[in-house]
Amino acid sequence: MTSIKSKLGQVALIAPLPLFLAAVYLLPFLGVVEWSVTLPEPGLQQYERVFTDPTVLGVLWRTLRICCIVTLLTVVAAYAISYVWVCGSRLQATIVEFGVLIPFWISTLTRAFGWLALLYNRGIVNSTLMSLGIIDFPLMLVRNEFGVIVGMTHFLIPFAVLPLVSSMRHLDHRVLMAARGMGASRARTFCTVFMPMTAPGIVGAAVITFVFSLGFFITPAILGGGRSVMIAEFIYVQTFQTVNWGLTGALSVVIVVAAALLIVLFLRGRRAKTLVG
Template sequence: MSMTTDNLALAPIAPASWLFSHSSRRYSHALTLVLIAPLSLLLAAGFVYPIGRLIFLSVMAPEFTLEYYERIISEPLYLYVLLRTLQTGVIVTLASLLFGYPVAYLMARAKGRTAMIVASAVFVPLWTSVLVRSYAWIVLLQRNGIVNNLFIETGIVTSPLKLLYTEGAVIVAMTHVLMPFMILPICNALRTIPSEYERAARNLGAGHIDAFLRVTFPLSLPGIFAGCVMCFILAIGFYITPALVGGPGALMMATLIGQQTLVLLDWPFAAALATVLLTTTLVFVLAFRKALSISKGMNSVN
């Protein structure tokens, strides 16, 4: 029987078989490959190829050699700079977690005007240039800066302190710059935790602190993990803030790599330094992930 014109108009249009699989909610393999192809090409061109080229340059100069890696191990200066970079990254990450978690908790639980004020305090510095924020710390910490003048006027000290171009200044400035990257993941994790969980724990006899430590804090560990990874990776690769606030006395790996490429023009050695820094970063990320999985397992057992 032939279909009428009205029936043809009302008949559903069958999708192409290569677009969808049997389930209407799933794409076929062909369409999936088409959708991820642009992102895959961008990832290959912007990340995989530069990293591969970097590693190749560090071992092929012009033939295969491990001379530059042996140089890093044999000369104490480079290992010292690497260890100090990792130490600074760990301290900045812990400081960002210590000061950022209460802000994230308030940001997740507050409402109305308080929530708007807290969100503004987090986002406005994030939208400001890192260069501007670093120069602001120079104004605060220099010998005739606001902090030294305040100490002298209050009688805490009689002469200006050396606050700028020190490792402490680098840690303080980097913590200020990176704290939003800790606050936002933790705030997002806290917002996914129903407030009824903590109230139920208090109804069962737990105090505010005990309910927080046994319920809220363990459930916010994924946000803490994400924030720590972001802060640590950004901290050990920071260039602008240590160069401006720390100076030559607080040399870090990013600054050292910049000197090798821009001043000494030793690109293979700079590539070896960058490869070592990248490998160290991956090891720490895997360690963070393993620690998080172990913590989840212990919480599930408890």
């Protein structure tokens, strides 16, 4: 009897969270699913359009390409930053810690306009290069994919650093000492011991970065200038300008399902590795 009461008490404590998530996320998502199969008329024609319309496919391909590039650059930069944070001196770790945590206090809009001020045709970078005589004409650093990639990478690095730092801090440094003691160089120890042992953190950072980048809106809209439209901006335009709610519903469902599958695959991979190791 006591065991049953204890389990009921645990359920009562946990129940508000899933109920809240269902009310805030699941019900609206089901409404979007309904739009995708009922507007403008019942059927799956909107999903067919998602995978056959050249315009939609172009946006999806651009989104996938940018997300992959951003994920790669972000994980590489975050790995180097995390390594300095964990293995560097106390001063280096303090500087990196402030550099990683402070961006969380700055809004996405502020950071996007900051990069716009730096990279615009008359921005700080072009003005400096022209004043030094390095270039004669301004470089096109914004209103294209380059500006979008720079802004998104800068925003996502702190999110990628956290799982990498956690993975590095849980590393058994005695293994590294053993590798060094057996004659392995620093580079070989890093490539054959350190990196493989931090692989879960790398995968986790990549999944987090890729999933976050799929839904980016403000940064591509500002730094892309309408010339590098990603899926979130395309959904916004289709919703509020062309009022094509059926197509936006289908696109939203496809993106959510793709992100969910990535997360499920990541969790299953971690569970399988835990069982094996």
